[in-house]
Amino acid sequence: MTDKLFKASQDEEAITASIEDLLRDKIGMSGGWLSFSDYMNYVLYEPEFGYYNNRSEKFGIRGDFITAPELSPVFAKAISNELIPMLSEMKNPKIIEFGAGSGILAKNILKNLLEHKSLDIEYKILEVSAVLRERQKKNLNKYRSMISWLDNLPSQPFEGVILANEVLDAMPVNRFVKKKK
Ligand SMILES: C[S@@+](CC[C@H](N)C(=O)[O-])C[C@H]1O[C@@H](n2cnc3c(N)ncnc32)[C@H](O)[C@@H]1O
Numbered sequence: 710m711t712d713k714l715f716k717a718s719q720d721e722e723a724i725t726a727s728i729e730d731l732l733r734d735k736i737g738m739s740g741g742w743l744s745f746s747d748y749m750n751y752v753l754y755e756p757e758f759g760y761y762n763n764r765s766e767k768f769g770i771r772g773d774f775i776t777a778p779e780l781s782p783v784f785a786k787a788i789s790n791e792l793i794p795m796l797s798e799m800k801n802p803k804i805i806e807f808g809a810g811s812g813i814l815a816k817n818i819l820k821n822l823l824e825h826k827s828l829d830i831e832y833k834i835l836e837v838s839a840v841l842r843e844r845q846k847k848n849l850n851k852y853r854s855m856i857s858w859l860d861n862l863p864s865q866p867f868e869g870v871i872l873a874n875e876v877l878d879a880m881p882v883n884r885f886v887k888k889k890k
Pocket of ligand 1: 873
């Protein structure tokens with residue numbers, strides 16, 4: 710049983726081997742070690758083999774993890790119920806979502822907000838994974854006129870809300886920082 714659960718496909722084995730080779734090269738090139746944040750950056754975001762950029766399915770039953778918005782629209786509904794009164798008080802409200810995954814949270818939030826006809830919303834997604842960005846564009850096709858994709862946080866102040874679900878732990882961070890006293 711355990712064997713079945715954790716058996717990687719040939720494709721996954723190939724991706725793992727490629728990322729291992731890449732890490733060996735990077736460690737070699739940087740004098741025998743890598744910082745935790747560089748390591749995390751390569752394994753998650755290397756453009757071809759990094760977890761969020763490679764061709765694996767990731768979310769849902771054909772993937773290897775699931776998040777609350779993927780499980781049920783109730784999660785988006787609960788967030789929408791909080792957003793509606795807040796956004797209704799703003800003149801030109803924007804929502805910025807970090808790391809939108811498959812785009813399912815954006816899709817269900819927009820569906821809920823559109824039921825409130827008075828709300829004119831701009832929805833922006835900041836997504837580092839090129840593969841997931843494409844998946845989001847496909848899954849959010851119906852709402853394309855309301856959505857745009859950002860490469861960076863806006864440089865100007867804006868009125869609205871920033872959303873992120875299960876993203877902080879996917880950000881490459883420095884575990885330890887040594888400072889001179
Ligand atoms: C665990 S998934 C969560 C996806 C989605 N929010 C959900 O709840 O289903 C993490 C997401 O964050 C994205 N991500 C990771 N680091 C990011 C960063 N620095 N800026 C924006 N998105 C990031 C990943 O590409 C992926 O879409």
